[in-house]
Amino acid sequence: MKKNIVVIGAGLAGTLICNELVKECHVTLLEVGGKNVIGYPKINFIQKRFANVKTFCVGGGGTTNLWHNGLIPILPQDVISNDFKEVLAEAESFHDKAAANLFWLDNPYSTEYEKVISETNLLAEKIGVFSDGVDCLLYPKKFSKLDVATAVNAHYSVSDIVFSSVDKKITSVSYYIGKKRYSVDADVVIISAGALGSPLLVKKVMSAINCSAVNVGTGLADHPLGFIGKVKVKKSFNRVMKQFSARDQGNYECRTAIRVKSQCGKYTGCAFLRPALTMENNLPIYKFKSLLGASSGADRIKNMFSWKLFHPDILAEIYSHLFRINIPGRIYNILFLFEQKRGKSYVTYDGSGLKVDWRITEDELKIYKRMIQKLNNMLAGIADEVNPKTDITEDWLWSAAHHSGTISLGKKEDDLVDKDLKLNACDNVFVCDGSVIQEHSYANTGLTIGSLAMRLAERVCR
Ligand SMILES: Cc1cc2nc3c(=O)[nH]c(=O)nc-3n(C[C@H](O)[C@H](O)[C@H](O)COP(=O)(O)OP(=O)(O)OC[C@H]3O[C@@H](n4cnc5c(N)ncnc54)[C@H](O)[C@@H]3O)c2cc1C
Known part of the structure; x- marks a missing residue:
């Protein structure tokens, strides 16, 4: 008999899991947002806001409605937790x-990734200063939001999800659509409501099986990112630097990440070089650039009504990024992505909705400042001028929209999921999405979330 699987959340992980499992199981999908419209739940930020742009949304496709589809693995060598390292190593075979499933059209992704990495390493050797190595972020040129297969029994605009249990097993899931209540039997439940949405559902499961839910939602980590300055490359290096920083590869684009390790080796960040026209180090212009880059559709057009649009660096970004035209010159903007470990930041919920307490700690800032200094030292050897700001405050950094870490994975008593992503306290509930990413160095999380989804689908079928 086919298993009844209930998947909650139609985002990146949920959609891939549904589309895979429906080949062998009865799959019901419950999504809080509409099928073809997206919404932005209100977030009450207790401390720092994520960003001036939206960093997640609800609706069919989840945050893939907003994303740029850049694909890069989290390298196990950059991860400290042995349990998560093991999970990542296993997920690698699903890349x-x-x-x-994430719009990659070429040879197998891993073959192409290896090829591009070795080309980039050759260019890096010619430049000769990047002592912590390089990595590559690959962007398929054509992508859209993810869609759920028609065979999936998909329900949108659901609310008030409630779990029923017998012992440590969820037996059915009930929910409302409008004023009508529905219920579906479940052999397996998979929670894929994202790093901000899954903790609420996990709390509900724990309450259904009479378990305490300590630590659910804590450990929120993101990639603090910001433009921190410029570099003017020496003439003799500029031709190779142009090829090194970004390359058109036909169906996809490759952007090179310059890896930067912290002094203690625990943190790994990276810097991307993007063409600019001036050496000006101007935070409001950087913020505007980010606003323009991360917004889309009507929001992007609205943001264009600003005098800042005519700043030479913004025009350079528009030409190079949006219209894929190479900008001449030797000046590059430095976009730095820093790693954050799971700490005290958290998500929680009360009557007024979602609350987020996201912090960049003083200790993290100290580490980041040293990493910037390290990058400055690397670049000094090949530049006429380098001006990144080493004494940044948290105002220079905002969220890269890689919300992670709100569900802990491991063997400790209060860890929530095991290495199979199954809730330790419950026999048949799994969590798979950004929430279970325990560490993410500088890597965008989409490819890892997708690979974990494929790995879980295979295990659930077995
Ligand atoms: C502008 C932007 C650009 C980005 N670019 C990249 C990139 O280039 N590469 C990359 O790897 N990543 C990128 N990301 C991040 C990436 O989109 C996310 O990491 C990824 O979509 C997260 O997947 P997820 O499955 O964890 O959550 P989501 O995709 O957010 O899905 C969660 C789903 O659960 C639903 N949900 C929430 N609560 C409930 C509930 N209670 N009941 C039912 N359903 C619920 C939501 O509506 C949503 O559909 C970008 C993000 C943004 C905002």
């Missing part, structure tokens, strides 16, 4: 399948 190609996940990438193929």
Whole structure:
């Protein structure tokens, strides 16, 4: 008999899991947002806001409605937790399948990734200063939001999800659509409501099985990112630097990440070089650039009504990024992405909705400042001028929209999921999405979330 699987959340992970499992199981999908419209739940930020742009949304496709589809693995060598390292190593064999489901058209992703990395290493050797190595972020040129297969029994605009249990097993899930209540039997439940949405559902499961839910939602981590300054490359290096920083590869674009390790080796960040026209180090212009880059559709057009649009660096970004035209010159903007470990930041919920307490701690800032200094030292050897700001405040950094870490994974008593992503306290509930990413160095999380989704689908079928 086919298993009844209930998947909650139609975002990146949920959609891939549904589309895979429906080949062998009865799959019911419950999504809080509409099928073809997206909404932005109100967030009450207790401390720092994520960003001036929206960093997640609800609706069919989840945050893939907003994303740029850049694909890069989290390298196990950059991860400290042995349990998560093991999970990542296992997920690696699913990279190609996940990438193929995430609009990757070329040879298998891993073959192409290795090829591009070795080309980039050759260019890096010619430049000769990047002592912590390089990595590559690959952007398929054609992508859209993810869609759920028609065979999936998908329900949108659901609310008030409630779990029923017998012992440590969820037996059915009930929910409302409008004023009508529905219920579906479940052999397996998969929670994929994202790093901000899953903790609420996990709390509900724990309450249904009479378990305490300590630590659910704590450990929120993101990639603090910001433009921190410029570099003017020496004439003799500029031709190779142009090829090194970004390359058109036909169906996809490659952007090179310059890896930067912290002094203690625990944190790994990276810097991207993007063409600019001036050496001006101007935070409001950087913020505007980010606003323009991360917004889309009507929001992007609205943001264009600003005098800042005519700043030479913004025009350079528009030409190079939006219209894919190479900007001449030797000046590059430095976009730095820093790693954050799971700490005290958290998500929680009360009567007024979602509350987020996201912090960049003083200790993290100290580490980041040293990493900027390290990058400055690397670049000094090949530049006429380098001006990144080393004494940044948290105002220089905002969220890269890689919300992670709100569900802990491991063997400790209060860890929530095991290495199979199954809730330790419950026999048949799994969590798979950004929430279970325990560490993410500088890597965008989409490819890893997709690979974990493929790995879980295979295990659930078995
Ligand atoms: C502008 C932007 C650009 C980005 N670019 C990239 C990139 O280039 N590469 C990359 O790897 N990542 C990128 N990301 C991040 C990436 O989109 C997310 O990491 C990824 O979508 C997270 O997947 P997820 O499955 O964890 O959550 P989501 O995709 O957010 O899905 C969660 C789903 O759960 C639903 N949900 C929430 N609560 C409930 C509930 N109670 N009941 C039912 N359903 C619920 C939501 O509506 C949503 O559909 C970008 C993000 C943004 C905002």
